[in-house]
Amino acid sequence: MSFIISLKDIERFYDVGGEVVRALDGLDLNISANEYISIMGPSGSGKSTLMNMIGCLDTPTNGTYEFENEYVHEMDEGQLASIRNRKIGFVFQTFNLLPKSSALRNVEVPLIYANISKKERIDRAKESLIDVGLEDRMHHKPNELSGGQRQRVAIARALVNKPSIILADEPTGNLDSKSGVEILNIFNQLHDKGNTIILVTHEEEVAKNAKRMILILDGKVKSDIKN
Amino acid sequence: MNKNKKKSHLKNTIKESFRMSIEAIKDNKLRSILTLIGIAIGVFSVVGVMTAIKTLENHVNSQLDILGSNKFYVMKEPALSFQRSKEYWKRKNITYQDYLDLEKLAKTPHSMSAEMATYEDDISYKDKELTKEIKIYGATFWSVRHHQFLIDYGRSITDDDIRFNRKVVILGPDIVDILFPYEYPIGKKIKIEGIEHLVIGVTGKKGEMFGENQDYMALIPASTFTQYYWDEDESNVEIVLESKSQEELRKTMDEIIGHFRVIRKLKPSEKNNFEIVNNKELANQIDGFTGGIKLFAGAVSVIALLVAGIGIMNIMLVSVSDRIKEIGIRKAIGANRIDILIQFLMEAFFLCQFGGIIGIVLGILVGNLIGFVLNVSPVIPVDWAFYGLFICSIIGIGFGIYPAWHAANLDPINSLRYDK
Numbered sequence: 001m002s003f004i005i006s007l008k009d010i011e012r013f014y015d016v017g018g019e020v021v022r023a024l025d026g027l028d029l030n031i032s033a034n035e036y037i038s039i040m041g042p043s044g045s046g047k048s049t050l051m052n053m054i055g056c057l058d059t060p061t062n063g064t065y066e067f068e069n070e071y072v073h074e075m076d077e078g079q080l081a082s083i084r085n086r087k088i089g090f091v092f093q094t095f096n097l098l099p100k101s102s103a104l105r106n107v108e109v110p111l112i113y114a115n116i117s118k119k120e121r122i123d124r125a126k127e128s129l130i131d132v133g134l135e136d137r138m139h140h141k142p143n144e145l146s147g148g149q150r151q152r153v154a155i156a157r158a159l160v161n162k163p164s165i166i167l168a169d170e171p172t173g174n175l176d177s178k179s180g181v182e183i184l185n186i187f188n189q190l191h192d193k194g195n196t197i198i199l200v201t202h203e204e205e206v207a208k209n210a211k212r213m214i215l216i217l218d219g220k221v222k223s224d225i226k227n
Numbered sequence: 228m229n230k231n232k233k234k235s236h237l238k239n240t241i242k243e244s245f246r247m248s249i250e251a252i253k254d255n256k257l258r259s260i261l262t263l264i265g266i267a268i269g270v271f272s273v274v275g276v277m278t279a280i281k282t283l284e285n286h287v288n289s290q291l292d293i294l295g296s297n298k299f300y301v302m303k304e305p306a307l308s309f310q311r312s313k314e315y316w317k318r319k320n321i322t323y324q325d326y327l328d329l330e331k332l333a334k335t336p337h338s339m340s341a342e343m344a345t346y347e348d349d350i351s352y353k354d355k356e357l358t359k360e361i362k363i364y365g366a367t368f369w370s371v372r373h374h375q376f377l378i379d380y381g382r383s384i385t386d387d388d389i390r391f392n393r394k395v396v397i398l399g400p401d402i403v404d405i406l407f408p409y410e411y412p413i414g415k416k417i418k419i420e421g422i423e424h425l426v427i428g429v430t431g432k433k434g435e436m437f438g439e440n441q442d443y444m445a446l447i448p449a450s451t452f453t454q455y456y457w458d459e460d461e462s463n464v465e466i467v468l469e470s471k472s473q474e475e476l477r478k479t480m481d482e483i484i485g486h487f488r489v490i491r492k493l494k495p496s497e498k499n500n501f502e503i504v505n506n507k508e509l510a511n512q513i514d515g516f517t518g519g520i521k522l523f524a525g526a527v528s529v530i531a532l533l534v535a536g537i538g539i540m541n542i543m544l545v546s547v548s549d550r551i552k553e554i555g556i557r558k559a560i561g562a563n564r565i566d567i568l569i570q571f572l573m574e575a576f577f578l579c580q581f582g583g584i585i586g587i588v589l590g591i592l593v594g595n596l597i598g599f600v601l602n603v604s605p606v607i608p609v610d611w612a613f614y615g616l617f618i619c620s621i622i623g624i625g626f627g628i629y630p631a632w633h634a635a636n637l638d639p640i641n642s643l644r645y646d647k
Contacts, residue, residue: 081564109560
């Protein structure tokens with residue numbers, strides 16, 4: 001079985017005031033297509049570093065990271081930007097929408113960087129917003145939307161460029177429980193449609209939605225359980 | 228294929244950067260307006276000064292053209308001097324007698340005339356009188372030609388009028404309108420300071436020159452003029468000469484210098500105690516003068532633009548640190564360094580262009596307003612408008628590059644985590 005993501009012996013060290021911090025310390029992880037994974041771990045466990053690593057925002061100090069036959073650990077900044085754009089859909093805890101742009105514009109932005117023509121961009125952005133049930137909120141700005149709606153815009157933005165994985169960092173952390181359930185339902189639907197989802201969370205309730213639960217501790221995979 | 232794709236990518240990026248920069252400018256109105264004002268003032272000072280100078284130059288040159296390039300003058304003092312030096316001031320006045328003496332000696336000039344004038348306000352015909360004082364010229368035979376007056380009807384002043392101190396007068400059309408609204412003026416007698424003068428001619432409409440109405444004046448024979456209206460001790464005559472051709476100008480001028488030295492009884496070792504000036508030299512002097520202003524204005528403008536540029540840089544740095552989070556988001560969803568760099572560079576560029584256009588429009592308006600006050604025909608200095616825009620682009624890019632580079636090199640992880 002071939003993997004979408006294959007992390008081998010990943011190490012990531014930081015130099016904090018002359019002291020070396022081993023955020024990731026020999027981590028191995030393989031992820032296949034259409035998996036729904038949760039990554040858990042207490043703060044300081046290396047969970048955030050791992051998420052940045054998988055999201056191609058960071059590169060390992062040592063080890064190999066293969067993403068659909070591309071060697072991420074050898075990439076320069078431009079290549080990393082490109083792979084983020086093509087293969088990864090981010091969903092953040094604080095939504096991270098452009099506050100002064102409409103929902104439609106927010107969803108359109110990744111396609112600008114993917115160099116897609118204006119007409120196609122708008123068509124695809126609309127389609128993506130319809131998929132998350134926001135067809136009547138397209139021209140609203142983030143401050144005119146509820147938390148749950150904002151997160152749905154963010155999911156639409158993550159999906160618009162048809163990424164290989166969706167990487168969600170505490171996606172329900174800033175939402176009330178009802179909106180949180182809605183968002184998790186959307187993730188379930190996306191998974192049913194064949195998407196690969198990686199959910200980073202510290203809430204066990206949220207993590208239980210995933211089909212595979214990974215616990216990180218001291219920069220290593222502590223446990224890897226399939227539901 | 229790959230090259231084409233890259234090209235279209237760049238085009239797309241620039242197009243999007245344009246849109247994003249407009250959005251950013253709109254979103255930060257106050258900040259943008261302040262920056263615009265800075266740039267606008269800088270460009271305004273360049274374009275405004277250049278427009279003003281250009282209108283002046285056009286004006287002076289057109290007037291000098293009318294005067295004719297074969298003309299030159301014998302004067303007491305230089306036409307343009309920046310210090311009123313004692314040397315000039317202490318010189319003897321040029322008198323009407325000096326003019327008559329020169330007329331006897333000089334053979335080579337095409338023509339010469341004495342230039343003298345005074346202002347009088349007591350002018351009347353029957354019950355009508357002028358309320359505003361008029362300029363009265365003491366005219367010799369060639370004065371009418373040298374002043375570019377045309378006799379519309381009647382006759383000009385003849386040598387006999389001068390020889391016999393005849394009390395005759397040529398009137399400007401505006402005076403005829405006031406004194407003779409229903410009568411034919413020729414042959415009528417008007418009173419100037421109580422002295423009767425026979426109207427012999429009327430000049431054609433001329434309009435204004437150097438800000439003076441050329442239709443509101445009168446010419447009387449120079450001899451009559453000096454007899455009744457001229458204070459020989461306090462007044463100074465200018466002698467106007469015209470050479471036969473451009474080629475003979477220099478020779479004629481040299482001859483006149485020689486004759487006038489004789490009239491002034493100067494020894495060979497003594498310097499001229501009079502000035503001889505021709506229109507070309509006058510034009511050159513004016514050029515030198517405006518050149519100095521240009522240089523000074525240029526220096527001031529460079530400083531203004533430098534300040535404006537620093538303003539742009541400052542604003543862009545603020546803009547970058549205000550939008551660290553935005554930069555992080557953009558990077559996370561796939562923007563690379565070049566995308567961010569171009570976005571911020573374009574923002575600075577367009578900010579400068581908007582400011583520049585405002586400055587150019589204001590500059591041309593104010594420059595022409597100065598022209599309007601001086602009664603000069605308007606100009607649009609296309610070249611300086613172009614330079615203005617060019618300068619703005621340079622400033623936008625030059626001072627925008629550091630903030631944009633700073634934005635492009637922000638670390639995406641830290642930027643995403645950044646909270647104001």
